[in-house]
Amino acid sequence: MGHIRIRTEVPGPQSQALMRRRDAAVPRGVTHSTPVFAASADGVCVTDVDGNVYLDFAGGIGVMNVGHSAPSVVAALRDQANRFSHVCFSVLPYESYVSLAERLARLSPGNFPKKTLFVNSGAEAIENAVKIARHATGRPGVLCFEDGFHGRTLLALSLTSKVEPYKLGYAPFVADVLRVPYAYCYRCAYRADYPACRFTCVDEIEHHFKRHADPRTIAAVVVEPILGEGGFVVPPSGYLARLATLCRGYGILLIVDEVQTGFGRTGRLFACESEGVEPDLLVIAKSLAAGLPLAAVIGRAELMDGPVKGGLGGPYGGNPLACAAAHAVLDLFEPGDLLRRSEAIGFAGAKPSGRRSKRTLDDGRRPVR
């Protein structure tokens, strides 16, 4: 690991010059949380173009859970690039796609036959999960949650809850999307009190089914096990399981979006493991491939096999470089050290302090683990 070092004003002169070029060449909609330009990165440190070294708390928005430039990931990428970088799995298949699918089916929750589809981004994986669910059920509707985030493409954006900046000016959105409040106890939409309420927010979904949409028209519930963009809201333990039961009762498929919570964020490989929930379709991305664009839908084999030949896929999904990186990432996670470390750090940092965390962590509920 490098050492933090600030040697110029921030942003430094090189970053300022690049930012002027960036302003002229790149749309303002692509924003930045920091005004400095990256030159290199290693472990938890990033060096900017002026030679300043920072601790990286963002990790490319939860993408670098194994750290920057992990040597085994870099070696796997070099090796794969020397052999071939692209042939398109739909044209000429290769082993690493298949073995990654096998590996993720083994590592993901659910003791039933599973199959895995690889695509390029979390949003694309969400879109495909909904397509697969609609195909399997013959139903159009999708139920999602207030404060949820599922991406920026049109269907994913229709499921995303935040107006500014994500949805502002992009209407109309996809029809047949039903949105209900999440188990956000600190700002409970129903002013209920957990645990006495015993999940009013789930019971209320049944009322939505009476007032707004026939449950027989709903293909899937799409849910984050912990809200990410919506403010890192940890629902009470048992919430996800209640949703799963509700889904089962109406023949609705449960799509769990672990794009952000996956790969050690909660001390487990996937957050829904701690809730004992087995999603019908699990959506993953971000830290799956340490920065290479790779996302996946892992699902019950019979659902995944619904779409006809050619109904899923694309040139880049499961690109050989991304698959090589993902195998190297799983090699780092599978021994368990990273997960144990994540759990230890998470619990050390989860001491109640201040109003918000007292309500979210000290009222009988526990953070997911």
Ligand SMILES: Cc1ncc(COP(=O)(O)O)c(C=O)c1O
């Ligand atoms: C929970 C969740 N779902 C979906 C997405 C969309 O993923 P992507 O930006 O790779 O399309 C994100 C991205 O931040 C996310 O956090």
